[in-house]
Amino acid sequence: MPCEAGAGQLRVDAPSIVLAGHSGRCGRWSVRPEGDVVDAEGMTGRAVTDPPPTAATDSDGGDRRRGVDAEPLAVALQVVGAGVLVVLSLPMPQGSLSQPGAGFWPMCLGVALAVLALVSGAQWLMRSRTAEPDRVRLGEMLIPGAAILSLVAYLVALGEVGFTLPSIVLILGWLRFFGKETWRLSLLLAVLGALVLAVLFDRVLGVPLPDDLLLSWMLR
Amino acid sequence: MGVIESLGLGLETALQPENLLYVLVGVLLGMVVGVLPGLGPTATIAILLPFTYAMEPESAIIMIAGIYYGTMYGGTITSVLLNLPGEASSVVTTFDGYQMARQGRAGPALGIAAIGSFVGGMVAVVGMIGLAPVLARLAVGFGPAEFAALAVLGITMVCYLGTRSVVRSLFAAVVGLALATVGVDPVSGSPRFTYGSLNLLDGFDFVAIAMGLFGVSEILYNLQHKPPSLVGGRGRIAGIWPSRSDRKEARGAIVRGSLLGSAIGVLPGGGGMVSSLASYAMEKRRAKDPSRFGRGAIEGVAGPETANNASSVTSFIPLLTLGIPPNPVLALVFGALILQNVTPGPGLINERPEIFWGVVASIIIGNLILLLLNLPLVGVFIQLLRVRPVILGAFAVVVSMLGVFSLANSLFDMWLLLGAGVVGYFMKLLGFEPGPLVLAFVLGPILERSFRQSMLISGGDLSIFVTRPFSAALLILAVLLLVSAIIRPLRQRRLDRADKVAVNG
Numbered sequence: 001m002p003c004e005a006g007a008g009q010l011r012v013d014a015p016s017i018v019l020a021g022h023s024g025r026c027g028r029w030s031v032r033p034e035g036d037v038v039d040a041e042g043m044t045g046r047a048v049t050d051p052p053p054t055a056a057t058d059s060d061g062g063d064r065r066r067g068v069d070a071e072p073l074a075v076a077l078q079v080v081g082a083g084v085l086v087v088l089s090l091p092m093p094q095g096s097l098s099q100p101g102a103g104f105w106p107m108c109l110g111v112a113l114a115v116l117a118l119v120s121g122a123q124w125l126m127r128s129r130t131a132e133p134d135r136v137r138l139g140e141m142l143i144p145g146a147a148i149l150s151l152v153a154y155l156v157a158l159g160e161v162g163f164t165l166p167s168i169v170l171i172l173g174w175l176r177f178f179g180k181e182t183w184r185l186s187l188l189l190a191v192l193g194a195l196v197l198a199v200l201f202d203r204v205l206g207v208p209l210p211d212d213l214l215l216s217w218m219l220r
Numbered sequence: 221m222g223v224i225e226s227l228g229l230g231l232e233t234a235l236q237p238e239n240l241l242y243v244l245v246g247v248l249l250g251m252v253v254g255v256l257p258g259l260g261p262t263a264t265i266a267i268l269l270p271f272t273y274a275m276e277p278e279s280a281i282i283m284i285a286g287i288y289y290g291t292m293y294g295g296t297i298t299s300v301l302l303n304l305p306g307e308a309s310s311v312v313t314t315f316d317g318y319q320m321a322r323q324g325r326a327g328p329a330l331g332i333a334a335i336g337s338f339v340g341g342m343v344a345v346v347g348m349i350g351l352a353p354v355l356a357r358l359a360v361g362f363g364p365a366e367f368a369a370l371a372v373l374g375i376t377m378v379c380y381l382g383t384r385s386v387v388r389s390l391f392a393a394v395v396g397l398a399l400a401t402v403g404v405d406p407v408s409g410s411p412r413f414t415y416g417s418l419n420l421l422d423g424f425d426f427v428a429i430a431m432g433l434f435g436v437s438e439i440l441y442n443l444q445h446k447p448p449s450l451v452g453g454r455g456r457i458a459g460i461w462p463s464r465s466d467r468k469e470a471r472g473a474i475v476r477g478s479l480l481g482s483a484i485g486v487l488p489g490g491g492g493m494v495s496s497l498a499s500y501a502m503e504k505r506r507a508k509d510p511s512r513f514g515r516g517a518i519e520g521v522a523g524p525e526t527a528n529n530a531s532s533v534t535s536f537i538p539l540l541t542l543g544i545p546p547n548p549v550l551a552l553v554f555g556a557l558i559l560q561n562v563t564p565g566p567g568l569i570n571e572r573p574e575i576f577w578g579v580v581a582s583i584i585i586g587n588l589i590l591l592l593l594n595l596p597l598v599g600v601f602i603q604l605l606r607v608r609p610v611i612l613g614a615f616a617v618v619v620s621m622l623g624v625f626s627l628a629n630s631l632f633d634m635w636l637l638l639g640a641g642v643v644g645y646f647m648k649l650l651g652f653e654p655g656p657l658v659l660a661f662v663l664g665p666i667l668e669r670s671f672r673q674s675m676l677i678s679g680g681d682l683s684i685f686v687t688r689p690f691s692a693a694l695l696i697l698a699v700l701l702l703v704s705a706i707i708r709p710l711r712q713r714r715l716d717r718a719d720k721v722a723v724n725g
Contacts, residue, residue: 070649070650070651071651073650074388074650074651074652077650078391081391081395085398088413092410092412093408093410096680097675097680097681097682098675098676098678098679098680099676099680100407100672100675101408102405102407102408102410102412103412104672105401105668105671105672106398106401106412106413109394109397109398109401110398112394113391113394113395113398116387116390116391116394117391119387120385120387120388120391123385123387134650134651136649136650140444140445140649141444141649142444143443143444144440144441144443144444144645147440147443148440148638148641148642148645151617151638151641152638154621155621155631155634155635155638158621158631158634159631163622167618170614170617170618171614171615171618174610174613174614174617175610175611175614178443178610178613178614179608179609179610179611179614180610181608181610181611189611193615193618194618197618197619197622201622201626205626207622207625207626207629208629209622209625210631
């Protein structure tokens with residue numbers, strides 16, 4: 001199953017629930033009440049029949065037409081990736097087909113990447129003008145970006161002061177700022193959760209976590 | 221060993237108290253995950269991989285299998301009651317299942333789905349018992365050329381069946397192959413891409429890569445694109461047992477779904493979503509009055525639900541007999557077995573019968589548990605939707621970090637996990653799928669080794685791949701898929717244009 005959570009963009013007409021755009025990038029399904037979606041193409045898992053009708057109700061309320069076209073970005077990344085692999089494989093011994101060296105296989109893969117990058121580029125250039133490309137907006141990356149930074153800080157701190165303190169701060173921050181939970185609930189869950197996990201892994205399962213300031217102070 | 225004896229051994233394994241517990245934990249977890257949108261079976265299994273390390277190999281895969289087919293049951297509930305597919309393969313169920321619910325027939329929809337799933341699972345088990353030993357015997361004669369061809373076909377199929385661009389999926393797959401080359405070259409023993417780092421000498425850790433690409437990336441993505449959670453509302457269902465006419469209408473669909481799903485599961489790239497779509501298409505085409513579909517036709521629920529469960533069972537066959545995982549979930553099972561120093565392949569059934577037959581028996585038990593638990597617990601599972609996704613995400617990240625650390629007690633793996641998560645997140649944004657990458661990462665060493673062995677055998681003659689009948693057939697199939705993948709976008713473009721005209725006109 002190539003895309004497990006790709007429930008895609010779906011609009012629900014049950015009275016109390018309106019959702020759209022969940023995991024839309026992964027699989028773009030449109031579920032219509034008539035459900036007349038699966039046709040012969042459906043056999044291949046490509047039952048996309050119409051451009052997302054949910055554009056206007058995207059969960060972040062954004063307009064799909066804004067933002068940067070994702071396709072040239074993807075092509076550029078592919079070219080860079082292929083180039084990097086080829087360049088890195090060059091210094092290794094290549095050998096011959098009958099006696100392949102260590103660098104032979106990576107080089108084959110680098111060439112394959114280059115070919116695929118070219119095909120992607122060609123597909124982008126030949127794309128029909130009516131196509132509605134995926135767009136990448138800076139705005140939609142703010143929260144995940146902040147989350148990534150918080151995780152970097154988390155790992156740095158974890159190496160310094162152990163598991164418990166950074167985990168409390170991380171969970172608290174995520175629940176309060178990303179989840180919009182109340183301070184009280186966030187703090188409660190963060191402290192309880194982190195302590196339970198720390199005791200479970202460090203003491204019960206015996207995982208040698210980095211020295212934990214808080215835990216060793218509490219369990220002196 | 222005869223089938224009965226072997227099955228006896230399997231039951232003995234599966235009925236050991238701790239394995240029974242793992243089946244139960246697996247299927248319950250699977251149902252929970254199936255209900256919750258935003259966390260699919262792949263992400264869950266990936267996050268739980270480190271915890272299987274401490275188990276016996278058969279227990280580990282018994283639990284993972286339980287999660288996998290458990291989600292097939294769980295996804296049905298929210299699809300029918302709320303039109304919310306909890307995971308991809310139950311998207312199809314929303315078409316008719318939700319319509320049935322709106323007509324007050326949620327009970328029979330859920331009932332027939334559970335019965336169908338159970339029947340499908342049992343048919344698939346029979347298929348597994350019949351087919352797997354045959355396939356394993358056949359595979360004993362496979363040389364490196366055949367294994368290389370199988371790996372290529374597996375990767376191609378997964379890319380072909382992906383929901384996005386085939387070219388991008390292939391690109392992701394080759395990146396996966398490239399990532400697998402980091403570490404010591406299996407033939408010459410010289411280090412590749414390690415740059416003096418001891419951490420890299422063993423290569424990238426599969427678990428960290430899989431957890432990052434599937435689990436952490438999903439969590440990051442969901443922070444912005446929030447999956448739904450239930451606010452208010454209660455699922456109340458009456459009359460679960462389908463009426464006689466319901467059963468009559470659904471019988472054919474269940475039989476066809478069982479066979480179709482079992483067949484698709486064995487194919488590389490097959491899996492839940494593909495089989496449920498195929499079954500829906502088949503039922504609709506066969507129906508006397510296709511216009512009933514999408515308006516609450518019970519066959520539209522029974523067929524796909526049966527098929528997706530059947531395929532989730534038979535997809536274990538290629539892994540346990542050939543050592544080739546047919547889809548990303550089975551790639552995770554492969555990873556779990558490798559972690560245990562068990563290499564799946566043609567010899568597995570004979571060398572470790574308790575693993576193969578234990579899984580077979582546990583699937584029977586697990587499906588029974590699901591059939592019995594599914595319907596009474598519907599109300600409870602609906603309440604799960606109250607759990608807010610961010611709370612789930614925050615704890616899932618922390619548990620993932622702990623889990624990956626516990627495998628090798630290495631901070632490096634935690635960074636690798638985060639790195640893979642970030643890469644996976646941006647892949648999603650740019651329209652690349654992580655599935656092919658992870659599958660290729662697993663198959664990478666197999667493919668490279670068998671390719672280079674083939675070259676040594678043939679003295680550098682590439683024709684070895686096409687002069688051997690099996691590998692030739694497999695490669696031709698792969699090439700056909702690629703060709704059709706290139707042609708299809710062109711055709712699709714014409715269809716799009718026709719659609720636009722129809723909409724505007």
